[in-house]
Amino acid sequence: MSSPQSQMPQAAPTWQAAPGTSFPSGYTSPIPVVRTHLGNAIASEWTKIKSVRSTMWTLGVFVLLVIGIGTLTGVVVAESDPALDGESPLGLGFFGLLLGSMCIITLGVLTTASEYGTGMIRTTMVACPSRGRVLAAKGVVFFLVAFVVTLVSACLVAFLHVAMLEGDGAKSPTGGEWLKGTVGIAAYVALLGLLSLAVGSIIRHSAGAITIMIGAVLAPLVIALFMFSESLQGVRDALFEYSIPNQLSVFYSNSLSQSGPSGWDPLWIMLGATAVAFAAAFALLEKRDV
Amino acid sequence: MSRSSVAGMIELEGLTKRYGEKVAVNNLSFTVRPGIVTGFLGPNGAGKSTTMRMILGLDHPTAGDVRIDGKHYHQLKDPLTYIGALLEAKAWHGGRSAYNHLLCLAQSNGIPRRRVGEVLETVGLTAVAKKKTKGFSMGMGQRLGIAAALLGDPRILMFDEPVNGLDPEGIHWIRTLMKSLAAQGRTVFVSSHLMSEMALTAEHLVVIGQGRLLADTSMADFIARNSRSYVRVRSPHRERLLDVLHQAGVVAVESGEGVLEVDGGKAEHVGELAAQHGLTLHELSPQQASLEEAFMRLTAESVEYHAHSGTSAAPPPPQQQQWGDGWKRG
Numbered sequence: 272m273s274s275p276q277s278q279m280p281q282a283a284p285t286w287q288a289a290p291g292t293s294f295p296s297g298y299t300s301p302i303p304v305v306r307t308h309l310g311n312a313i314a315s316e317w318t319k320i321k322s323v324r325s326t327m328w329t330l331g332v333f334v335l336l337v338i339g340i341g342t343l344t345g346v347v348v349a350e351s352d353p354a355l356d357g358e359s360p361l362g363l364g365f366f367g368l369l370l371g372s373m374c375i376i377t378l379g380v381l382t383t384a385s386e387y388g389t390g391m392i393r394t395t396m397v398a399c400p401s402r403g404r405v406l407a408a409k410g411v412v413f414f415l416v417a418f419v420v421t422l423v424s425a426c427l428v429a430f431l432h433v434a435m436l437e438g439d440g441a442k443s444p445t446g447g448e449w450l451k452g453t454v455g456i457a458a459y460v461a462l463l464g465l466l467s468l469a470v471g472s473i474i475r476h477s478a479g480a481i482t483i484m485i486g487a488v489l490a491p492l493v494i495a496l497f498m499f500s501e502s503l504q505g506v507r508d509a510l511f512e513y514s515i516p517n518q519l520s521v522f523y524s525n526s527l528s529q530s531g532p533s534g535w536d537p538l539w540i541m542l543g544a545t546a547v548a549f550a551a552a553f554a555l556l557e558k559r560d561v
Numbered sequence: 562m563s564r565s566s567v568a569g570m571i572e573l574e575g576l577t578k579r580y581g582e583k584v585a586v587n588n589l590s591f592t593v594r595p596g597i598v599t600g601f602l603g604p605n606g607a608g609k610s611t612t613m614r615m616i617l618g619l620d621h622p623t624a625g626d627v628r629i630d631g632k633h634y635h636q637l638k639d640p641l642t643y644i645g646a647l648l649e650a651k652a653w654h655g656g657r658s659a660y661n662h663l664l665c666l667a668q669s670n671g672i673p674r675r676r677v678g679e680v681l682e683t684v685g686l687t688a689v690a691k692k693k694t695k696g697f698s699m700g701m702g703q704r705l706g707i708a709a710a711l712l713g714d715p716r717i718l719m720f721d722e723p724v725n726g727l728d729p730e731g732i733h734w735i736r737t738l739m740k741s742l743a744a745q746g747r748t749v750f751v752s753s754h755l756m757s758e759m760a761l762t763a764e765h766l767v768v769i770g771q772g773r774l775l776a777d778t779s780m781a782d783f784i785a786r787n788s789r790s791y792v793r794v795r796s797p798h799r800e801r802l803l804d805v806l807h808q809a810g811v812v813a814v815e816s817g818e819g820v821l822e823v824d825g826g827k828a829e830h831v832g833e834l835a836a837q838h839g840l841t842l843h844e845l846s847p848q849q850a851s852l853e854e855a856f857m858r859l860t861a862e863s864v865e866y867h868a869h870s871g872t873s874a875a876p877p878p879p880q881q882q883q884w885g886d887g888w889k890r891g
Contacts, residue, residue, distance in 0.1 A: 298569065298595065298746040300714040305671030306638045315669035322661035323654055390652035393619055394709065397646055398669045400618045400635040560620040 312399055312408035320412055325381055330416075333374035334424050340367035341428035345435045359444045360432040361452035362523035364425060369516055371424070372460050373485060375417050379467030380480040382413045383552075387475040393561055402556045406472060410465055410549070417464040422457035429453055448524065455538060456522045462541040463515065469548035473555055488515045513540070568630055569595035569716040569748035571616060575625035578611050578772075585611045587772035588625065593750045595716065598743045600763030600780070601752040604860050608772035609752040613721050617646055629717065641670040644717040645710030650726070651702045655695030659686055659705050662694060663712060672713050680708040700731040707738070717748040724758055736762050756856035760784075770860040787855030792823040792831050795844035805838050806831070820844075 305311075320326050344363045383406070386392035399405050429452055433444065444452065467484045474480040491514035498507040511517060512531025521537050532540060571593040578586040586608040593599045603609050614620040616627050618634030629637065629644055637643050653662050663677045681687045684704040689697070694705060703723060710718055720739070724732045739762055743749045753759050759766060759780070766783050768776040776783065796802045799819055806813045806823065811831070813821045823831055828847045835842050 298716045300642060300716065302642055302672060302676070302714045304639060304642060307669065307671050311669050311671050315665045318661060318665040318668055319654075319657070322658065322665070323656045325656065385654065389654050390649055391654050393614075393617075393648055394652045394666065395669075396619055397617050397648070398641055398666045400637060400640055560614070 307399075309404055309408060309411075312401075312404045313411055315399070316405075316408045316412040320382065320416060325385070326378060326416075329374045329378040329381070330420050333371045333420065336371040336374065337364070337367040337421075337424040337428055338431075340370060341431060345432050349435050349439060358441060359448050359452075359524065360436040360441045361429050361444050361448055362520075363432045363436075364428040364452065364456070365520055365523050367428060368421075368425065368456060368460060369519055371421075372463055372488070372515075372519070375421065375460055375464040376467040376484045376488070377481055378417065379413060379464035380471035380477055380484060382409050382468050382471065384471035384475055384477040384480050388477055396561045402561075403553055406549075406552060406556055409472075410468060413468050414461050414465050418457050418461035421460045422453060425453050425456050451522045451524075451535070455535065456519070459519065459522060459538050459541055462538070462545050466541065466545045466548050469545065469552040472552040473548070492516060569746075570631075571627070571629055571717060571719075571748065571750060572631075573612070573616075573625070573627045576612065576615060576622050576627050577624040578608070578615060578620060579623045585772050586615070586622075589769065589772070589774055590625075591767050591774060591777045593717075593748055593767075594765070595748040596743060596746050597764040598739050598749040598751060598762050599765040599767060600759035601750060601767050601769070602756060602759050602856065603752075603754065603769040603775075605754055607754075607769050607860075609754075609769065610721055611772075612769075613646070613648075613719060613752065616719065617644070617648075639670045639672075639713070641666065641672065641713030641715060643713070643715055644719060645713060645715040646719040646721075647703070647706040647710050647723055648721055650699065650706065651694070651697070652706070653694060656693055658691050659694055659697075659708075660690040662705070663708060666709055667712055670713055676712055676714070680711045683711060684708045699726040700728060703727060703731065703735070707735070715747075717750070718742055720749075720751040722752055722754070724753070724755075732758075756853045757851075760852050768856070768859060775859055783855070784852060787850075787859070788852055789850045790825065791848050792828045793844060793846045793848050794821040794823060794831055794842060795819055796821070796835070796840055796842050798840045801838070802835060802840050805834055805840065809834055822848075 341364050344366055345360075348360075348363060386395060395405060396402060429449070433441075437443075467480065470484055471477065471480040474483065491510040495507045495510035495514070498504075498510070508530070518532060518537035518540065521532055521534070573592070574590050576586055576589040577584070589608075589612060601609055601612070611620060615622050616629070616634065627634075634640065634644075657665075659681065660677060663680065664674065666672075667674060667677055678687070678690075681690050684707055686701065686704055686708060689701065694702070697705065703726075707720075707723070710720070718739075720735075723735050723739075727735065739749050739751060743764075751759075751762065764780050766776060766778055766780050767774070778786075794802065794813070796819075799815075799821065802821065803813060803815075806821075809830075811823055811834070812825075813823045816822050828845055832842065832845050835845075
């Protein structure tokens with residue numbers, strides 16, 4: 272509040288000539304009006320996911336882990352003397368996919384949570400105010416990408432193992448085993464990623480959501496390890512059997528235990544968990560301010 | 562064409578937003594009309610960004626209503642062709658190129674791909690279209706944000722503090738752009754905490770403080786009402802000059818150090834009177850109180866964080882708001 276020396280009004284003559292009371296009839300754009308739908312949001316999310324380097328990194332490392340570890344296991348097993356005692360060679364893909372699933376989890380979380388870190392989420396929601404549509408589009412695009420990449424990697428490793436160990440006493444896998452070891456495992460890993468995507472949307476923080484998801488994969492096994500007490504036997508077995516690594520192994524019919532989930536059970540369990548997480552993510556997305 | 566059918570209106574009715582105890586926006590009602598630049602003025606923390614977020618459907622109002630052309634934001638099927646908004650600076654993924662950023666926005670609204678190239682040309686970013694936005698300067702970031710706002714060629718444009726952090730050339734560019742957009746018949750709604758900036762661009766003014774509406778007026782009215790003009794006179798014959806002015810029916814007041822202030826008077830008139838009576842003048846200057854002062858007077862009670870000039874009071878916490886802070890609530 273100093274002396275009145277800044278003579279502002281002198282510098283403001285231009286707009287005074289504009290009409291003050293009668294308003295022009297507004298602007299009409301030559302761009303056609305479109306009733307947008309989920310397809311528009313999916314196209315948008317597809318552009319987003321393929322135009323950032325983190326997608327290439329996470330998927331690149333995933334393929335590297337699955338193929339690399341798969342090849343190494345194949346070589347080691349082929350060298351050892353009584354190679355596979357009548358076992359299906361497909362089971363060897365387990366190790367690569369277990370580690371690789373961390374990449375899928377990361378990409379799933381980043382698909383939603385990273386937008387909160389950058390502020391992009393507000394740009395996204397302004398462009399598409401139907402928040403459910405945004406989440407659905409993200410889910411569809413991510414699931415397809417994750418499923419295709421996992422399927423291709425799992426198939427490659429499966430063919431590799433079968434070829435390497437053919438004459439080594441391994442039994443040749445049945446059609447059902449092929450289906451579970453490729454399509455089944457790819458669907459399971461992609462769903463695990465989709466669960467991470469929903470968790471990312473709920474937590475809205477990349478590092479936090481990734482930590483939670485990796486904890487969900489590892490914690491049950493670690494906790495079970497420390498349950499020595501006889502009275503906790505039941506809990507320990509359940510933690511073992513329903514842990515994500517053990518569910519993964521069910522697809523290769525080499526579960527760590529005899530009871531617990533079998534056949535295609537893990538897929539339905541993961542589908543249920545993902546559905547619940549998505550319901551929560553949808554509800555919170557509608558309720559919260561962006 | 563009747564007023565109600567005019568496209569490009571933003572209507573707020575009793576809009577209120579509470580965060581727990583704190584009322585960020587308090588019963589705000591006003592209308593933003595097409596064809597002019599409407600300035601949205603208020604001190605830092607007055608609720609400007611929160612209001613804009615509610616207009617865009619990002620925040621849910623606690624009470625009240627805001628409509629765009631009579632519709633709620635979430636009812637718009639291709640919102641970018643209705644309303645383009647510049648939010649905070651760099652609200653995008655730094656690893657994505659400018660082109661891809663705009664492309665994904667265009668796709669979500671079914672806007673033809675060629676528009677991406679067009680708006681990049683408009684804001685002068687064609688040369689860096691394929692570059693990652695991470696390396697963009699503040700000015701380039703603002704230009705990309707404006708490109709996104711223009712993408713759907715919308716009837717309504719909304720800019721939140723668009724000139725913050727820009728160099729003079731960038732500021733001039735944005736001012737010219739806003740005026741030309743309004744001249745095309747579009748609705749331009751721009752927020753600022755600087756009265757001087759608004760005086761140069763806005764034709765209508767909405768002033769808020771602590772979330773409450775303080776003024777909704779044309780800029781011309783605001784200036785006429787709030788900027789006091791007077792003539793400052795200094796003379797060694799102060800007493801005699803006062804008598805002369807009094808006889809001529811001119812009201813003058815002393816403001817210390819031998820200075821007289823003649824309210825609403827003309828400098829010529831005062832000078833002629835002095836000459837007729839042979840009085841020496843050391844100073845005779847027309848003055849106008851700045852709009853900035855008028856704005857500060859208006860919002861004085863509602864400023865959230867005062868900087869105390871006295872030595873007695875402890876300095877307030879450093880609540881200085883950075884550009885875009887309002888958008889980045891944790």
